[in-house]
Amino acid sequence: MLYAGIAWSADGYQVEVVDADGARALPPTHWGADRVPELTRWLTGEERHPQGPCAVALESTNGLVDGVFTAAGLEVYRADPWHLGDRPDFGSVPALALAELARTGRDALAPLTAEGGGQTGRDDDYHDGIRRSAPVEAQLTEAGRWFRHGPRDRPEIALTFDDGPDPVHTRQVLDILARYDVVATFFCVGLHVRALPDEVRRIVDAGHGLGNHTWSHPFLPDLTARQFRLQLDRTSEAFDRAVGRVPAVFRPPYGSRTPETLAELLPSGPALALWDVDSWDWARQGPEKITSTVLDHTRPGSLILMHDGGGDRRQSVQALPAIIEGLLARDLAFVHADTLAGLPETL
Ligand SMILES: [Zn+2]
Missing domain, CATH: 3.20.20.370 (Glycoside hydrolase/deacetylase)
Known part of the structure; x- marks a missing residue:
């Protein structure tokens, strides 16, 4: 299993992927919001990276991609403020920090489902x-x-x-x-x-x-x-x-x-x-x-x-x-x- 962190910023999404040992499994990538369908196929391993699906962690300030990812069958976890360090005024914590949470902290995060929606548990x-x-x-x-x-x-x-x-x-x-x-x-x-x-x-x-x-x-x-x-x-x-x-x-x-x-x-x-x-x-x-x-x-x-x-x-x-x-x-x-x-x- 690979673990992905999705960060957002002024110009789109940054993605980091680590393996079970916490080593970077794929190079960091950047995606505009117009390429979310492609990003989804990339995370499932259908396109470009062939190493199987990623478990994904994202912030509670990012409510746009979880529905797309869960509909595609991906495991998605939401990180709330108490899981995270200081966040910038505009943007989320770095993608690598979220990927690390996906790897080691999934038990503490909220698992999201297509039926439950993005604010599950809140x-x-x-x-x-x-x-x-x-x-x-x-x-x-x-x-x-x-x-x-x-x-x-x-x-x-x-x-x-x-x-x-x-x-x-x-x-x-x-x-x-x-x-x-x-x-x-x-x-x-x-x-x-x-x-x-x-x-x-x-x-x-x-x-x-x-x-x-x-x-x-x-x-x-x-x-x-x-x-x-x-x-x-x-x-x-x-x-x-x-x-x-x-x-x-x-x-x-x-x-x-x-x-x-x-x-x-x-x-x-x-x-x-x-x-x-x-x-x-x-x-x-x-x-x-x-x-x-x-x-x-x-x-x-x-x-x-x-x-x-x-x-x-x-x-x-x-x-x-x-x-x-x-x-x-x-x-x-x-x-x-x-x-x-x-x-x-x-x-
Ligand atoms: Zn809305």
């Missing part, structure tokens, strides 16, 4: 953060900058796709939306915006909305206020470079939040857009189940959460036509998430 921190955030959320709501859905008395909904752009699935989603002539909003992550600017341009050119979904999809309770601020700002900068505008809405990864991080949004910045309809598409229970979950829960004003990136999204793509047809049959109009909440489209 329920207490998740709910504690949400509970403590209530006063800040009240302030943001008061300022009109926090919402789960739009007005219930207008026949409008917003379809949203998180964790892209993805080198494969985003284009498939765009093709289906175009076929029905409806718009959606894409909550993109900075790592992918930087690696796939053409896909972001394609989204904008087709008339869809954009949202900020952080740089590396971290579990927010594990970030300092400064680390959160950098996740937000670097992603805004990547959008600005790709399409010349900065989204006016932000969605926290997993819906996780803390008062310390949300306070960064209080004086200015994007509005916080959660959702009231969760498709659970990431759990991959079949396209029919995804469709019925969405159609059973959507009502006027709904903000519907789906995913075009961050994992195997074939079922989301397969479910989409029936979802759109079901919503159109109810005469619901598709609008951007910021429009649904009565916000301007750009900061």
Whole structure:
């Protein structure tokens, strides 16, 4: 067995692989987020390195590749802050340190599964953060900058796709939306915006909305206020470079939040857009189940959460036509998430 550590930074992923004795088994490599499918095949040993699959360790601040890796059958472990030394304000600990954790510290790390999702085992921190955030959320709501859905008395909904752009699935989603002539909003992550600017341009050119979904999809309770601020700002900068505008809405990864991080949004910045309809598409229970979950829960004003990136999204793509047809049959109009909440489209 080989042991891989995946680090993230401003320009993609760094990968180190060690053997059972802790010696470097392969040269260090660097991968842009556009090459995650290739990286996955490399880690499974299907492509380029023939030494069998790697057990992978990554940080809780890296929530973009675990779903892809577990779907490919890889053993994946999440390292939480108490397993790690000091982390930089922007980036993770070095890949070699994570590879060493994969080799020697797997019993202490959280094993991730495709069904369990990236925050497995962190329920207490998740709910504690949400509970403590209530006063800040009240302030943001008061300022009109926090919402789960739009007005219930207008026949409008917003379809949203998180964790892209993805080198494969985003284009498939765009093709289906175009076929029905409806718009959606894409909550993109900075790592992918930087690696796939053409896909972001394609989204904008087709008339869809954009949202900020952080740089590396971290579990927010594990970030300092400064680390959160950098996740937000670097992603805004990547959008600005790709399409010349900065989204006016932000969605926290997993819906996780803390008062310390949300306070960064209080004086200015994007509005916080959660959702009231969760498709659970990431759990991959079949396209029919995804469709019925969405159609059973959507009502006027709904903000519907789906995913075009961050994992195997074939079922989301397969479910989409029936979802759109079901919503159109109810005469619901598709609008951007910021429009649904009565916000301007750009900061
Ligand atoms: Zn997400």
